[in-house]
Amino acid sequence: LYQGLAQSYNLSTAKLGLEVGVPNVLKTLERLGVERKWPAYPSMLLGAGALTPMEVAGMYQTLANGGFNTPLRCIRSVLTADGEPLGRYPFQIQQRFDPGAIYLVQNAMQRTMREGTGRSVYSQLPSSLNLAGKTGTSNDSRDSWFAGFSQDLLSVVWLGRDDNGPTPLTGATGALQVWTGFMRKADPLPLDMPMPDNVTQAWVDRQTGLGSASGCPNAVQMPYIRGSEPAAGSACGIQAPVDSVMDWVRGWLE
Structure with a gap:
């Protein structure tokens, strides 16, 4: 979005x-x-x-x-010639x-x-x-x-x-x-946006919207209303357990 x-x-x-x-x-x-x-x-x-x-x-x-x-x-007040307020x-x-x-x-x-x-x-x-x-x-x-x-x-x-x-x-x-x-x-002042208490930051994949991790390809940190953020993804470079890989292979062959 x-x-x-x-x-x-x-x-x-x-x-x-x-x-x-x-x-x-x-x-x-x-x-x-x-x-x-x-x-x-x-x-x-x-x-x-x-x-x-x-x-x-x-x-x-x-x-x-x-x-x-x-x-x-556009008008804050209306005054008389003597400076007396007629309307505010x-x-x-x-x-x-x-x-x-x-x-x-x-x-x-x-x-x-x-x-x-x-x-x-x-x-x-x-x-x-x-x-x-x-x-x-x-x-x-x-x-x-x-x-x-x-x-x-x-x-x-x-x-x-x-x-x-x-x-x-x-x-x-x-x-x-x-x-x-x-x-x-x-010559304006830079925008300063304090993060409210009900907002949290999460790393997501900008292409899929799924949870990611810092340093991963396509990872971007985005704010979410607390509780609506996606589950964190695995850190990049960490290999999946052998059992999980073999289960995936068996499921693909069956």
Whole structure:
């Protein structure tokens, strides 16, 4: 799944969405802060629902805040000419997601920047600057999106035409380049993600998803919600017991 997210392979995302159910995906969007009512069509899994950059920023802010939702505010207060308050819009915050689940998403988005469609940022930004983000491209390349964040700054870029016509841009070749230029000047702090208590690390084979061990071919260390991690694999280079090998040979011959 993390490879599908990092490389923007829509098939893995669509399959996961169908398994958990489109209505549940839409409920998750609501918890992220999206205040829209959409029909539960499978096409919603591939971004059929239109959002503004402000709405996307609200969603990603919940991810960046460790699962705490904070409604975006353009106005903090309204004052009279004498400085007396006429109205205030207080800061609001609500925890909507388990920190462990958010940690897994942040980790996958960070790998997107290191290994996937966002890796070009490090041609202009220092490799020590940990970032998390995701590219987005709509059908016929009408929209080029990138949303990402550091420890102290979140920004969203959308590129498209007023007439909704196609562009020659993808999320990586368009919006990501603008985002990178902005972040280079903003001088953000590197993303620091403390691992929650309900998360553990496990070595897995990146091709099979089965348990592996450090130093084995294709081994990668991944975070899991504690209790859901695969069983540890055998250390590489350790020979299997002779009895086990002979049992395997007998079973193959019989």
